[in-house]
Amino acid sequence: MMPDLGKYAVPVLGSYGATLAILAVLIGVSVWRHARVKRALTEAEARRARAENGGK
Amino acid sequence: MIALLVRDLRLAIRAGGGFGLxxxxxxxxxxxxxxxxxxxxxxxxKIAPGILWVGALLACLLSLDRIFALDFEDGSLDLLATAPIPLEGVVAIKALAHWLVTGLPLTLAAPLLGVLLNLPLTGHGWLVLSLFLGTPALSVIGAFGAALTVGLKRGGLLLSLLVLPLYVPTLIFGAEVVKRGAAGLSVEAPLLLMSAITLGSAAALPFAAAAALRINLR
Amino acid sequence: MSIWEYANPKKFSETAARILPVVAPLSALTLLVGLIWGFFFTPDDYKQGATVKIIYLHVPSAMMAINAWGMMLVTSLVWLIRRHHVSALAARAAAPIGLAFTLIALVTGALWGQPMWGTWWAWDPRLTSFLILALFYLGYIALWQAVENPDTAADLTSVLCIVGSVFALLSRYAVNFWNQGLHQGASLSLDKEENVSDVFWLPLLVCIAGFILLFVSLVLLRTVTEIRLRRLAVIEARERVE
Known part of the structure; x- marks a missing residue:
C-alpha cells in the first residue's frame, strides 16, 4: 500500500508531517479557544440573567 | 509649518542624545x-554596500519612536492636530525634520565609513547619492510606523517589527545602486526605482500616517 | 436580501453556526481525498521523482497564504468604509491562518528544495517574498495584540494592512529585480502549455479546494470566537460598573 518513495522518503514524509502538525496546531488552538470563549460567555450571560432577575 | 520645522530641529539638537546616537x-x-x-x-x-545600507537603516530605526512620542506625551500633538495646518502637513514636516537630523548626517558620514570597509572609490559617489535619495523614504515610512504605535507603552519593539518589512524595497534598490556603481555597471534602473519609492511614499504616506494619528488621538 | 445583512454579528453567528457543520466536514473530506489521492495514487515525476508529491501541500498553502492577505485587505477596507465590526473581526481571525499557511509553504518549500536544488534555503525571489509576507503577518498580528481599545486596534490594523499590501507588492517586484532565482514559474497559469500534466493536476485541484474550504471554515469559526469574545468583554465591563 505504501508507495515507494525511494531516496526522497525524508523530504516527502517530512513535508506531510510538518504540514499536518502545523494544521493540527492551528485547528486545535482555534477549536479550543472557540470552546473556552463559548463557555465563558454562557456563564457570563447566565450570571447576568440571574443578576437582572434578582434585582427586580 | 516652517516654524514647526525650526522647533523640531531645535528640540532635536537641544536633546542631543537621541539623534546623535x-x-x-x-x-x-x-x-x-x-x-x-x-x-x-x-x-x-564586496559586502560594503549592503553593510552600509543596513547600518543606515538600523540607525534610522533607532530614533523613529521619538518622532511623535515626546509630542504625544506632553500633549502638543493634540494641539497640532487641532491647529489650522493640516495634520498631513505636520507629519510631512516631522518626517523632514527626522531626515535632516538622521538621514542627512548618515549620508554625509557614509563615505568615511566606506573607506573603512574598502568600498571601491567609484562606489562612493553612488553611495552618497543613493543614501541621499533613499533615506527620505526611510524617514517617511518610519513616521507612518511611529504614528501607528504612538499611543502604546512598549511601542519601540513593535515599531521595528512593523517598519522593517516596509523598508525592504528601499533597502534592495539602495544597496543595488551602490553594488552596481562600485562594479562600474549601469545604475539607472535601481536608482530610478528607488527614487520612485521615495517620491511615492513622501506623497502618499503622510495621509496614511495622519489617519493613524487621528485614530490614536481619538 | 443583501450581503450587508451578515454584518449584523448575531445574524453572522447564526449563519456561521448553520454553515460550519457543512463546510468543516466537507473540507476535511476534500483534503483527505485530495491528499490520499496525491500521496498514494499518483506516479512519480520523471525528473523530480517522489518529491512531486509535495506539490499537493506546497501549492495550495502558498496560494491561500496570499489569498488570506487579500481577504484581510478587503475586510479591512469594508471596516474602514462601512464600519461593520464583523468585517474587522474577520480580518483579525484570518491573520493567524494566513501565517500558518505561509509557514507551511516555507517549510514544504525548504524540504522540497533540499533534494531538488541541493539547498534548504536560497535567496530566491519567491522564497524571499514569502519570508517577507510572514513578517507582514507577524507585524499585523502583533499590532492587534498591542492595542487595547478594540476599535482603535481595528482601525490601525486596517491602515497597516492597506499600506502593507502596497509595500508587499513593491517588495515582490524588488526581489525579482534583485535575483532571478531558482524557483519555477507559476504552476497554475491559464495557458495550458506550461501547466503540470493532468495526472498531477486533478488531485492538486482537489487539494486546493480542500485548503480553500479549510480556510473558510477556520475563518468562520474564529470570527464567531472573536464576536463572542467582544460580547464577553462588554458584559464584564458592565458588571464592573454595577
Missing amino acids: GLAFFLLVAVLVPLGVGPEGGLLA
Whole structure:
C-alpha cells in the first residue's frame, strides 16, 4: 500500500508531517479557544440573567 | 509649518542624545562588521554596500519612536492636530525634520565609513547619492510606523517589527545602486526605482500616517 | 436580501453556526481525498521523482497564504468604509491562518528544495517574498495584540494592512529585480502549455479546494470566537460598573 518513495522518503514524509502538525496546531488552538470563549460567555450571560432577575 | 520645522530641529539638537546616537550606531556597525568577518579587503569591498545600507537603516530605526512620542506625551500633538495646518502637513514636516537630523548626517558620514570597509572609490559617489535619495523614504515610512504605535507603552519593539518589512524595497534598490556603481555597471534602473519609492511614499504616506494619528488621538 | 445583512454579528453567528457543520466536514473530506489521492495514487515525476508529491501541500498553502492577505485587505477596507465590526473581526481571525499557511509553504518549500536544488534555503525571489509576507503577518498580528481599545486596534490594523499590501507588492517586484532565482514559474497559469500534466493536476485541484474550504471554515469559526469574545468583554465591563 505504501508507495515507494525511494531516496526522497525524508523530504516527502517530512513535508506531510510538518504540514499536518502545523494544521493540527492551528485547528486545535482555534477549536479550543472557540470552546473556552463559548463557555465563558454562557456563564457570563447566565450570571447576568440571574443578576437582572434578582434585582427586580 | 516652517516654524514647526525650526522647533523640531531645535528640540532635536537641544536633546542631543537621541539623534546623535544614530550616527554613533552607524559608525559602530561599520567598525564591528570587519571585526566579525575578518580584515580581508576583497570580501569587505564586496559586502560594503549592503553593510552600509543596513547600518543606515538600523540607525534610522533607532530614533523613529521619538518622532511623535515626546509630542504625544506632553500633549502638543493634540494641539497640532487641532491647529489650522493640516495634520498631513505636520507629519510631512516631522518626517523632514527626522531626515535632516538622521538621514542627512548618515549620508554625509557614509563615505568615511566606506573607506573603512574598502568600498571601491567609484562606489562612493553612488553611495552618497543613493543614501541621499533613499533615506527620505526611510524617514517617511518610519513616521507612518511611529504614528501607528504612538499611543502604546512598549511601542519601540513593535515599531521595528512593523517598519522593517516596509523598508525592504528601499533597502534592495539602495544597496543595488551602490553594488552596481562600485562594479562600474549601469545604475539607472535601481536608482530610478528607488527614487520612485521615495517620491511615492513622501506623497502618499503622510495621509496614511495622519489617519493613524487621528485614530490614536481619538 | 443583501450581503450587508451578515454584518449584523448575531445574524453572522447564526449563519456561521448553520454553515460550519457543512463546510468543516466537507473540507476535511476534500483534503483527505485530495491528499490520499496525491500521496498514494499518483506516479512519480520523471525528473523530480517522489518529491512531486509535495506539490499537493506546497501549492495550495502558498496560494491561500496570499489569498488570506487579500481577504484581510478587503475586510479591512469594508471596516474602514462601512464600519461593520464583523468585517474587522474577520480580518483579525484570518491573520493567524494566513501565517500558518505561509509557514507551511516555507517549510514544504525548504524540504522540497533540499533534494531538488541541493539547498534548504536560497535567496530566491519567491522564497524571499514569502519570508517577507510572514513578517507582514507577524507585524499585523502583533499590532492587534498591542492595542487595547478594540476599535482603535481595528482601525490601525486596517491602515497597516492597506499600506502593507502596497509595500508587499513593491517588495515582490524588488526581489525579482534583485535575483532571478531558482524557483519555477507559476504552476497554475491559464495557458495550458506550461501547466503540470493532468495526472498531477486533478488531485492538486482537489487539494486546493480542500485548503480553500479549510480556510473558510477556520475563518468562520474564529470570527464567531472573536464576536463572542467582544460580547464577553462588554458584559464584564458592565458588571464592573454595577
